[in-house]
Structures are given as C-alpha cells and as structure tokens.
Amino acid sequence: MIYSVGIDLIDTERIGRALDKWGESFAKKILGIEEYEMYMQKFNKVQFLSGRFAAKEAVIKTLGAFFERRINFKDIQVLNDLYGKPYVHLEDNLRERVLDKEIKVSITHERKMAAAVAIITGD
Numbered sequence: 001m002i003y004s005v006g007i008d009l010i011d012t013e014r015i016g017r018a019l020d021k022w023g024e025s026f027a028k029k030i031l032g033i034e035e036y037e038m039y040m041q042k043f044n045k046v047q048f049l050s051g052r053f054a055a056k057e058a059v060i061k062t063l064g065a066f067f068e069r070r071i072n073f074k075d076i077q078v079l080n081d082l083y084g085k086p087y088v089h090l091e092d093n094l095r096e097r098v099l100d101k102e103i104k105v106s107i108t109h110e111r112k113m114a115a116a117v118a119i120i121t122g123d
C-alpha cells in the first residue's frame with residue numbers, strides 16, 4: 001500500500017548561486033558523507049546537488065505524515081545502486097520512526113531544473 005507521496009522541483013540556478021556564495025560548505029550542509037563522496041566525483045556538481053536537493057525535499061514531504069519536528073537534510077541520503085537507480089538511506093533517528101516501511105525515490109534533471117518524487121510504501 002502507498003502511505004504518502006512527496007514531490008519537489010528545483011531551479012538549478014538557485015543552487016548554483018548558493019554554491020557560488022557559500023562554496024563547498026553549502027554542499028556539505030546538504031549532503032551526507034557518502035553523497036558528498038559522490039558529489040566530489042561529479043563533473044556537473046550543480047546538477048547533482050540540485051537533484052539531491054529535490055530528492056531530499058520530496059522525501060521530507062512524504063515523511064511529513066510521520067514526523068512533526070524538523071528533519072535534517074543530511075539524515076536522508078539518496079545513493080545509487082549498481083544500475084544508477086536511486087535509493088534512500090535514512091539515518092537511525094529517522095529510520096526508527098518509519099520502521100518496516102520503504103521509501104522510493106525517482107530523480108530527473110534538465111539544464112535549468114531538477115525534480116524528484118518520493119513515496120512511502122509498505123504492507
């Protein structure tokens with residue numbers, strides 16, 4: 001069954017401006033450790049960061065049904081499997097609230113936009 005859905009759309013120029021202004025500390029504020037390692041390998045860092053930003057916002061929206069307090073971006077990591085398909089890794093403080101449910105996410109990016117959809121599924 002699907003419990004909830006979240007969606008987000010990001011203007012990549014906005015992310016580019018934040019990176020110009022704050023530098024790497026902006027990326028480090030958004031990305032978890034494994035995501036940051038992926039980011040460092042990317043040629044198009046603005047596109048990658050925009051996709052992750054959209055994915056995290058989409059996950060936060062779908063988690064809204066489960067949480068009242070503020071959620072830290074770094075506690076939601078969106079990694080890629082062997083085929084490039086994104087999957088969500090939650091840090092323990094979030095995972096314990098979602099328990100047996102699964103969060104699925106899909107990301108797309110264009111030159112000026114990135115978007116993501118997330119859903120929570122379970123029995």
Ligand SMILES: CC(C)(COP(=O)(O)OP(=O)(O)OC[C@H]1O[C@@H](n2cnc3c(N)ncnc32)[C@H](O)[C@@H]1OP(=O)(O)O)[C@@H](O)C(=O)NCCC(=O)NCCS
Pocket residue numbers: 048051080083084085086106107108109110
């Ligand atoms: C995977 C594919 C759909 C991506 O589409 P695209 O138009 O090139 O790029 P988009 O910007 O829309 O999407 C990119 C995002 O798709 C996601 N993605 C990549 N591979 C994926 C897969 N196998 N399944 C689901 N999502 C995938 C990733 O999140 C990626 O962003 P990220 O690398 O920043 O995490 C496209 O490369 C494709 O059709 N490939 C052919 C099929 C294929 O390679 N399948 C995987 C091997 S079985």
